[in-house]
Amino acid sequence: MVKIGFLSIAHMHAFSYANALKKMPHAKLAGLYDPNEQRGRDGASKMGVKYFSEPAELLEQVDAVIVCSENSRHREFTELAASFGRHVLSEKPIATSLKDGAAMIDACQEAGVKLQIAFPVRFNTPARRLKELLADGAVGEILAIRGTNQGKMPGGWFIDPELAGGGAVLDHTVHVVDLLRWFLGREFISVYAEIDNFLPGVEIDDSGLLSMEMEGGIFVTQDPSWSKPEIYPTWGNVTLKVVGTAGVLYMDAFSQNFLLYDNKAAQIVQRSFTEDMDYLLIEDFVDMILADKEPSITGYDGLAALAVAKAAYESARLQRPISVAALMKEFSI
Incomplete structure (x- = not known):
């Protein structure tokens, strides 16, 4: 126990x-x-x-x-x-x-x-299936990837720069970056980002668009914005479109759902009928301890994803591409 x-x-x-x-x-x-x-x-x-x-x-x-x-x-x-x-x-x-x-x-x-x-999206069935297809060469040589991890503005401490450390770009870049590193076994080389703030009363970045290069010359874009309105039926999305020499694959991590029209609450709510990613994440953590295994998602995985987000902020500040490896090298990582 x-x-x-x-x-x-x-x-x-x-x-x-x-x-x-x-x-x-x-x-x-x-x-x-x-x-x-x-x-x-x-x-x-x-x-x-x-x-x-x-x-x-x-x-x-x-x-x-x-x-x-x-x-x-x-x-x-x-x-x-x-x-x-x-x-x-x-x-x-x-x-x-x-x-x-x-x-x-x-x-x-x-x-x-x-x-x-x-990083619970690693335990999502569509994400795991996409990883398998890419490993099998389903689209041939990968040329480009478009990702989104859009969501609602969460409020609270998430929009406090001192407590959160960053807004939407920090909050939502890391999920897609982690998935792509896990899928492909490749690192991100550079990041160019446009980051801004549009929501009233929010003094932290709420929108962004990242253009990135991975090892092997793969071009990646990602939208991590808090662009979903309060009335949106769920918190947000995680999608990927992978373009290769032999085809295209599209993943919507949370498309297995139905809509609940709640008259009492006067709202429409999206309910998932797929696996509970959080349960599988915690189960994996418990199993790691019981079996004395190495973590399936390591501290280095977390650090590599953070480095891409930090490079995005630096890019937006300097208005030029930023080397991810150069940031990691500062800490002998």
């Missing part, structure tokens, strides 16, 4: 992860700590677990933790967990800076614990 706790539940995914843990026969949700006591106590009540007023008290009673804090606190909580010898699943992005991300990896390596990054 693996005992797992939460170090902060600031990120909304915490509740989905908690529901997943409660369904697993070989895992137990032991409780949570949150530096915001009211948020922590409210969350503990909803999850039906104990709220710990000090993180050390929680860490003494668990085998692993899930870090769902604001992005800027991922390093702090990961290093704390590692100092107690606890395995870590960190919400994405790994951190708000490459320096912090590299420090998280080092801390876990030095403590002999495992660090996994939460």
Whole structure:
């Protein structure tokens, strides 16, 4: 039995992860700590677990933790967990800076614990099927890829530059970048980005368009914008169009759904009838601990995805393409 706790539940995914843990026969949700006591106590009540007023008290009673804090606190909580010898699943992005991300990896390596990054789209059936088709050469030599990970503006700490570390570009670039690295086993070489802000009352980037090059000369574009309106029936999308010398493949990660017309709430809601990606992510994390395996999504995977997002911001600032490798080299990565 693996005992797992939460170090902060600031990120909304915490509740989905908690529901997943409660369904697993070989895992137990032991409780949570949150530096915001009211948020922590409210969350503990909803999850039906104990709220710990000090993180050390929680860490003494668990085998692993899930870090769902604001992005800027991922390093702090990961290093704390590692100092107690606890395995870590960190919400994405790994951190708000490459320096912090590299420090998280080092801390876990030095403590002999495992660090996994939460990229649940890897467990999505359409994404896995696309990976298989590309490995089988279904489109021949890959020439270009168009990706989207658009969504609603989440509000709250996500639009606080100090806590989030970036807006839509940081929030949504990393998912598509991680998928493409996983699919192809290739790194991103350079990024050119146009980034802007259009939503009223939002003082952080809410839109962007990235043009990128991968190893092998593959041209990639991605739209990571918070461009979906509040009335949109779901949170957003993840799509990919892969163009090759022998054909084209299109993936919509969340097209397996139906629409619920809710008269009482006066809204239309999209409901999925496919697998629960969050459940499969948490199941993978638990299995990693029980079987003493290496993480399927490593700290380096998280860092490589973050590097592309950081290169995008630098590109928008300087108005020129930025080398991803050059950014990674700054930290001897």
